[in-house]
Amino acid sequence: MGTFKIEGGHRLSGEITPQGAKNEALQILCAVLLTPERVTINNIPDIVDVNKLIALLQDLGVKVQKEKKGSYSFQADEIDLDYLQSAKFKEDGRGLRGSIMLVGPLLARFGKGYIPKPGGDKIGRRRLDTHFEGFINLGAKFRYNREEHFYGVEAEELKGTYMLLDEASVTGTANIVMAAVLATGKTTIYNAACEPYLQQLCKMLNRMGAKISGVGSNLLEIEGVKELGGTEHTMLPDMIEIGSWIGLAAMTKSELTIKNVSWDDLGQIPTIFRKLGITIERKGDDIFIPEHSDGYIIQNFIDGSILTIADAPWPGLTPDLLSIILVVATQAKGEVLIHQKMFESRLFFVDKLLDMGAKVILCDPHRATVIGHDFKSTLKATTMTSPDIRAGVSLLIAALSAKGTSIIHNIEQIDRGYEDIDTRLRAIGAKIERL
Template structure:
């Protein structure tokens, strides 16, 4: 187990380049299974979760060649379906939630797909019903082995269908889309997720020969085709990392430039941070954040009531950034209610911030009220353990703002989603050391 030692209370300065998007990578990498031809992908983040998925694809028989930093070619012309029934796969698949998205492509192309109950962050229930109900709608037969939590779907040839998803699940929509592109006939998916990363997947599939319309809306229409070909694809910058660096700049009163953020794909993110009082300037495709020497003030609603920041399916605010919002608010002028609707355990890390001196009232598993210090008292350095990716980065930001030396254990959780984070933070002046 690795640990970060952080000496906080220092201003940072410079520019930082966001990595490729983790959540996009997990979808795009699974899509290479849909064709025997070569798929070239650029801007792949070098993080644990993505590397686990690349390793899983390799064990499935996909020929993988690294052609540069973050760039790979994939050729799935000799897929080893027997691996899916091995004890090794049952162990490999459990360690990564994104592994669920290999099922749709395998089902579409080979008529069957299996997966053990996948792992990932411990942030509450993350059900898989949407995925499998979609496959069943397309004509697949579903089975589940309760003893070893092993799921399976099988079909000779999928057939297009109309479906109304019970939730706008991003991974569920991606999985169903990847299954439907090779199905016979037309598939209509209503209440589909429409996040930029899902739009990226659909655009890539269309370049491969798929016929998907309605991209960017909550209704997708897919005309099935017989085969897909190869393509080349570059992933978007990671919007969650961009939001993390905005929070870091505010909490450390630092002047930072976040490079090449793809502004048009950020949705409400800049506006939500502006409501928290943070100055965000657009300079081309970069975000410039000046040093907030006088702090920042949370805006109330026009009737004077307290601001609420809540997550919602796109184009609503992403749940992955609510942990960052919560940390930022601890040093703001004013108060905010953070409402985490989608995961019931994601706010439980606030006890660590309270130990650091933050004024937070955990109302229930989904809501927390934060009363900001306005930098009149800094957070206190402490020792803590990272519970998941996003909470881990939030605690790291808190530690970088706190005076004194903090220790964060279980940083493998942070490494799952952030590429060489300690090296990149040191490059802008952070005092952070990795200890194995």
């Protein structure tokens, strides 16, 4: 188990460039299975979860070639479908949440797709019903081996249909879209997710020859085609990492420039941090955070009631940023209620913040009230363990702002989502060491 040793209380300065988007990568990489032709993808983050998926594709028979740092070409012209029934696949697929999105492309192109019950973060239950109900609507037969927790769908032919999704699941929408592009006839998906990363997937598929309309809305219409071709695709910067660096700058009272953020794809993120009192300036396609030497003040609602920040489907706030927002609020002036609707275990990391001296009331598994210190009392260094990717980086931000030396164990969780984070933080002045 890896460990970070962090000497907190130092101000940072300089520029930091966000990596390619992890959540986009997991969709885009699975889409290479839809064609036997070569697909080149740029700005791929070098992180554990993405590297696991690339290795899984190689084991499946995809030819992978690294062109340069962050750029790979993929060719799925000789797929080994027997691998899907192997013990190795059942083991490797279980260790990665994103592996569920292999099923849609495999079903579309080869008539069958299998996956073991995926793992990933321990942040609460993530159900797969939306994925498989979508496949069944397209004409697939579903089967589930309870003893091995092994899911499967099979179909001689997928047929387009109308479907109303029970939830606007991003991965569910992506999976169904990848299955529908090669189905016979027209598929209409209502209550579809419309996150920028899903839009990126649809745009890439259209360049490959798919016929998807309504991209960016919650109503997608897909005219099935017989085959798809190759393409080149460049991924967006990771909006969760951008939010992490905004929070880091505010918590450490640092002047920081975040480069090439793709402002038009950030949605509510700048607005939410401004509601916490953080100054965010747009400079071209960069974000500039000035030094908050006098702290930052949380806005109340117009009627004077306490600010509530909650996650919601796009264009609402992504749930992946709530852990970071909660940590940032611990040093703000004022109070805020954080409402995490999606996952019932994501707020449990606040016990670590309480050990550091934060004032947080955990109302229930989904809500926490934060009373900010206004930097009158700094957080105190401590030893802690990272429970998941986003809580892990939130605790890292807390440690960088705290007085003294903190230890964070289980940093493999952070490495799953953040590329070479200690080296990049040292470049802007952080005192962090990987033990």
